[in-house]
Amino acid sequence: MKYFAVLAIVVLLAGCESTAVKSASAVKTKAKINQNISLPVASKVAYYVDKSVTEKKVNFYGKMEEALELVTSDLFSETGLLNSQSDFDYLLKVATTSKWDYVWGGWESIIELNVIDRSGKQVFSRSFEQQASGTGGFYDMNAVFNSFAAGVKGSLIDFLNAHHSKLIVNNSDSPKADIKAFFSNMEAGTTGTGFFVNKKGQSVTAAHVVEDCVYIELRHKGQTLPAVIHSSSQLLDLAVLNVDYQNQATVSIEPETSDTLGKQVFVTGYPLAGILSDYPSLTIGNISSKGGLKGAQGIFQFSAPTQPGNSGGAITDYSGNLMGVVSSSLNQRMMLQNTNTTSQNVNFGINSALVKRFLDKHKVEYKPSVSKTDFEKSSAIAVEYSNQILCYK
């Protein structure tokens, strides 16, 4: 009994929280890489972690992304989180669900790893369990991270050992399958609005509409087309998309901006996708301030009602000239907290002067012109150049 007590005290004193592993080489696995393989192998990989949550289970997808970043950077020459611009030889698709072990403590995770080559063919698949336990208990996320890193590293070593002789290496020339082919039942997670600025299929939208998308589509007049990001600025919240499409209508951009205070404007867009029909909507208002939130530059305030899905849409005057791009609205929750009231129609747009500078910088063609049509005609043209942006995450 005495010895048992001493042993228990020693174990308790020695117990400590997990410390996150700092390098992939420090991740201990049973699997060993074959001696004839020198790391990192020259293949490019992208990784994608499923973010869906199963009932009564937890998805630590953020920790899995961190673990994949650590491990893959040691094993492969190029690696990164999958996005719409990723070029890769292999896609690592990972899904994980975790639950707390109420008997012994620690997180039990089931991890599924699929390796798919650039043609869309699955070349490796493994489902395994990992145990994360540490004295940190429920919140010992370092233990979760370490267990993910160990599990993924072991599986990827097995993949490399099995496929080393036939590994695809930096094969950018061979055709890559459409990202949709890598996922079953892929549905657009978020939507926004864009508008054509030239007749070459280049559409302007807000950068946050296409941020973190693994695949982007542009929908126009019943056609759905794959889109790629031509240029993007997180700072300005602007992006230009390229689609293989010969559109006819484009927005009119004035050589000299005329966004005077009080000017009547309208917004065309595709708000509340999934709730409202796919027809474009049009709301009217005016430029209510030439400034935005304190400290913002190149932003103005307008009163035309907007909803989620309007972001990236064109704000035009009644003659059909671009005044700006829909960017954001005042956060109602923040307003309620700070002022005990909600705001009404306080929306923000990126002014056309800034849009032009962005287009010029990225060499996106547009024809400066002044439109002098009436409201009915302007709104009809706006419907023609406006399009819906679908973002798959």
Place this chain on the structure above:
Amino acid sequence: MFKQALRTCAKSTLTIVLVCFTASTFSQESKTNSLLEYTHAGKAYPPVFFVSNIEDKRFTQKLEEFKAFSLLDEKAVGIPIGLRILKGHRTKQDGTQFSSLMLSASTLGIIPVVSNTEFKVRYDVFVQGKSIANYEYTMDSTDVNNFWTAAYREYETKPSEQQFLEATLARFLNEIKTNKEVQGVFTEYYDYFE
């Protein structure tokens, strides 16, 4: 004869260990010094929306003294670039705390509870509300509490933690100086808003 050889061997091993230790200490010190110093060269970084839970104004003043950012504005929520600095304190859920707690409980609180603690400072650089870079600096220390009153005690930053907190400023500024993404955003800001 054997004893003498053993003694000589032990002496030489000790000398080698001492030399290695001293060398590593010096190299560590010079590296640390370079991290603790920062002099801003070139144009000041763009204005930032500044958020922090550090109430001590001396800390913000110290950051301003580096003249790295042209403005730290706590109210300008519309500035597209943000800098958030948070400090936090956490008691580690480890064996030391558990065994100390048991010991304290068994003496009805006469012996205090000793815990390992972690003092963390986190810096985030945001663009349009999205973090593009973050850095965390951690300092481990020990905390002593009374078993009965620990739950009611408000944690105050210790002098050593305050010193550590201020030292992280130079480390952070040195780190963002070499961060291409952050520097790219700063350059882009001036491209559009000079």
